[in-house]
Amino acid sequence: xxxxxxxxxxxxxxxxxxxxxxxxxxxxxxxxxxxxxxxxxxxxxxxxxxxxxxxxxxxxxxxxxxxxxxxxxxxxxxxxxxxxxxxxxxxxxxxxxxxxxxxxxxxxxxxxxxxxxxxxxxxxxxxxxxxxxxxxxxxxxxxxxxxxxxxxxxxxxxxxxxxxxxxxxxxxxxxxxxxxxxxxxxxxxxxxxxxxxxxxxxxxxxxxxxxxxxxxxxxxxxxxxxxxxxxxxxxxxxxxxxxxxxxxxxxxxxxxxxxxxxxxxxxxxxxxxxxxxxxxxxxxxxxxxxxxxxxxxx
Numbered sequence: 001x002x003x004x005x006x007x008x009x010x011x012x013x014x015x016x017x018x019x020x021x022x023x024x025x026x027x028x029x030x031x032x033x034x035x036x037x038x039x040x041x042x043x044x045x046x047x048x049x050x051x052x053x054x055x056x057x058x059x060x061x062x063x064x065x066x067x068x069x070x071x072x073x074x075x076x077x078x079x080x081x082x083x084x085x086x087x088x089x090x091x092x093x094x095x096x097x098x099x100x101x102x103x104x105x106x107x108x109x110x111x112x113x114x115x116x117x118x119x120x121x122x123x124x125x126x127x128x129x130x131x132x133x134x135x136x137x138x139x140x141x142x143x144x145x146x147x148x149x150x151x152x153x154x155x156x157x158x159x160x161x162x163x164x165x166x167x168x169x170x171x172x173x174x175x176x177x178x179x180x181x182x183x184x185x186x187x188x189x190x191x192x193x194x195x196x197x198x199x200x201x202x203x204x205x206x207x208x209x210x211x212x213x214x215x216x217x218x219x220x221x222x223x224x225x226x227x228x229x230x231x232x233x234x235x236x237x238x239x240x241x242x243x244x245x246x247x248x249x250x251x252x253x254x255x256x257x258x259x260x261x262x263x264x265x266x267x268x269x270x271x272x273x274x275x276x277x278x279x280x281x282x283x284x285x286x287x288x289x290x291x292x293x294x295x296x297x298x
Contacts, residue, residue, distance in 0.1 A: 021051060023066055025242055026210050031066075033059070038133050043125035050133040056240060058134050060101070062126075068101045069240045070136050077103035077137070078276040079236040079284070080248060084167050084200045085111060086266035086281055087255050091166040091200075092116065097153035099171035100126030103137035105146055108169070110271055117146050118165075120153045157190040164194040170203035183220050188227040192253070201251040205233060208291045209243035217247065221295070224251050232257055233291075234284035236275070250285075258285055 022032045035051035038058075042048075050060040057070030068076075081104060085091055093116045096104050100121040108117055121127055127148070130138040141148060149156065153172070168191050191201050205220055207213040217233075225231045228251035238246040250257045263278035287295075 021049075021061070023061070023064060029210075031242075033066075035059075039129060041125050041129065043123050045123045045125075048123075048125055048129060050129055058136070059240070060129070060134065066240050068103065068134065068137060070134070072239050073101075073103050073137055074274040075236055075238055076246070077107045078273050079234075080104055080169055080171060080202055080204070081107040082266070082271070082273060082276040083234065083248075083250065083257065083281055083284070084169075084202055085269075086263060086278070087252075087257055087260050088166065088198055088200060089262055089265040089269070090198070093165045093167070093196075094118070095156075095160075095165045095168045095194075096120070097156070097168065097170045097172060098122075099169070101130040101134055101137045102127070102139065102141055104169055104171045105143075106137060106140040109140045109143050109146060111269060114145065118149060118156075119146060120149045120151055120156045122150070122152055124150045154184075154187055154190075157187060157194055160190070160194040162193055163196050166196050166199050168195060168199070168201045170201070172204060183216075183223070185223050185227070188223050188251075191251075192227050195253065198254055199252065200255060201228065201249075203249045203251075205247040205249045207242040207246055208294065209245060213242065214294060218295070221249065224249055228252060230254070230256055232285060233287060235287065236280075236284060258282060 018034065018036050020032045021035045022030050025031055033053045033056065035053050038050040038052055040049045046062045048060060048062055052058055055071065059069040060067055092114055094108055094114060096108065096117065096119040098121060099105060099119065100123060105119055108114065131141065140146065195201065205217045208217055221231065231249065231251045233247050233249055235245060235247050237244060261281060263281065
């Protein structure tokens with residue numbers, strides 16, 4: 001999720017009481033919340049702070065950048081999971097990389113037909129603290145179909161056999177620290193290898209508004225386009241993230257997110273989603289002109 005490395009290096013160590021938690025969006029833009037600190041931990045990988053805010057509810061940050069809030073987590077988790085299942089409703093085998101808060105697993109597990117869901121999260125502290133402080137997302141870890149692996153997502157895809165999965169959901173921080181290896185040619189090539197012929201890869205691509213964010217999006221898209229024959233971006237509105245406009249990447253060997261969209265079949269699952277629907281699906285792939293022009297300059 002959100003970890004905008006271009007934005008500065010203030011990580012807010014030693015938080016306590018009611019304070020203003022400030023997330024640095026860029027060198028001259030800040031986004032602040034008045035919070036009550038619930039818990040703080042320095043894991044072997046990152047600095048984690050769980051907080052509470054009257055408007056956004058329970059939330060947590062990693063290395064000073066907001067990851068999940070109770071108020072808008074449903075937007076992110078709807079949009080990372082449901083578009084892929086609406087393109088290929090026959091998905092049975094899923095790999096989640098990251099997503100230690102549990103929200104992506106929660107939405108994936110709503111599909112009763114899924115047979116295998118492996119989730120690889122590098123930091124057990126995120127899972128443990130989410131279970132305690134953010135049950136709205138961490139409510140599905142006890143589902144018997146979920147195989148939680150505390151480990152390295154890059155190593156997992158490198159060691160997985162060909163044609164292991166129908167869907168890979170990369171719910172990671174941005175390309176710094178533990179998430180760095182998930183934005184490489186090697187990672188995307190292994191994702192291609194371990195996906196079936198109708199397989200889909202979804203990965204978070206951050207914002208395109210701030211120059212540093214767009215540079216990372218551009219680099220990731222160039223690598224994915226060089227690996228997958230179909231590679232597109234789609235957007236959603238995320239109030240607690242950066243500019244409020246966030247993007248996922250959709251990549252596949254054969255399936256096009258619009259031409260192969262199957263809303264009638266998806267609606268037969270009977271899911272009561274709060275953000276995603278068939279109209280949102282099609283609209284999400286309509287990119288704004290400023291981003292189209294930036295991408296054309298690659």
